[in-house]
Amino acid sequence: MSRLPKLLAAVAAATLLLAPPAQAQPELSTTILAPTAGAGVGVGLPLLVTGSSFSATPEAIVDTELTFDGGATWVSAEPARVLPGWRTDWQHTYTPEVAGDLTIAARAVTAAGPAAAGPAVTVHVGGETVPQPVACADRCQLSAHYAPTVDDPDTGPVEVGVRVRFDRPGVVPGAGLLRGAYRGPIAVRMWSEDGVLLAEQPWDHPGLMAEVFFTTPVPVEPGRDYVVSYYTPQGGYATTENYFTGTLVHAPFTAPHDGAHGAGVYHYGVGGGFPTDSWHDSTYWILPDFRG
Template sequence: MAMIFAPTAEASVPLNEPLLVVGGAVNGESGGITEVDFSTDDGTNWTTADAHGERWSVVLWPSVPGPLTIKARARTASTTGPVTVSRTVHVGGTTTPPLAGDTLLILNETHSPTINDPDTEAVELGVRLRVDRAGSIPAVILYRGTYTGPVTARIWADGVLLAEQDAPGAAYVQRITFGTPVPVAPGTEYVVSYYTPSGGYRATQDYFTGNVVQTPFTLPVNAGVYRYGGGFPADTWNASNYWIEPIFRP
């Protein structure tokens, strides 16, 4: 069975810009999933996506305004499964799908492997993003690497620090809540980041090779940013993802 995690159904995606489609696939056979195919022309033509284990991804270039339907199917050693997922987005549109409440940006694994970087230098790591409606960011979720000591989470707008929050040490995954939710609005690029004094962070190269559209967030190509020594991060490296995810509150 194939699945699509991003982009969000009925979301608006940029015209003539790369769009990252991320999905998964599961199967009960001992051989597991061998390939995942996708189609953007209602199943007339199928193309094999890049896959790693039970995760797959592909970069599309939507060039025609209007609805775009993405279909996916999984293949095993013995069979090609039926279409199990179909997702429609709006190219060049302005739709804003409703939100039920607090919404986490979920950066699912792609076909690229994730590592615990052995770097031990002090560094600020983050992600650039925009939102499609006014709201706030009350907290972030941080996926930790080998360094499990204290960190500081920060939110920036156009290079200006809006808020920061110290957090104690933790292993693997940690929620960091700001003292006051940080207001955000359309038309501004924000950076959500964290400072680690001893490196040891989680990273995935070749991740942000296309826009990630997950309502209400849009993350551009090369969204992952860093700065050695701390401070506003603006450097990029191989489209890396540093695994910090904001929570949006409408």
């Protein structure tokens, strides 16, 4: 096996006392998209940090740096997409080893040096999630950071999906999909954490992207795992490897990493079935919806 929309709950629970950069560059800014402030994350489990850096100057962004210790040390993020001259989307996997509050800050870097750090995000390592306000009265969708996709050449019948949990009660009305080369009929499904089928919706449209709604939205409880997937009888799905390299927290969603495997899952077989296998921390570009 080989891999879209919105929101940002920005709460600066603490202000980092960072050493001033060598040169102030107010035209440069950095935004952390995940994790969401106030999230509870696991001790010793990888955490996925994602965001974007922007430049309103002729200076190109050459790096984005992250600090997890109040600015004592900085590490480089991995660029996921570079839009020359003005924007870099990035990600970094960090494993917190000590319980307590963890504050994360990021700064853009050009050839002239680092800019000031953007707004910091504080999460609770080994602690409980403090749900942040989100605008999901209509609908929210799991916000996944950009990464290049591959149309997998696999032609076997397979169910591909994503494990997900929620930080508040609500319903899942459906899911968005980015599809690969196969554009024939599929079935979108939702499962409980122990493999009970909760909903199924056939879909038959040749488009690259799909937004599929269940006939009846599925109620969900906070803290429980669910799987949202689709069955393709001829493979041909979109995928990105090394994507869910840590737990992705973007309120109200969490796509968990268990320390060995990321949130992307699959299951081979005619007719599909509850997907539990994993491959190289892949995503299959299934983006569950939520309404609270």
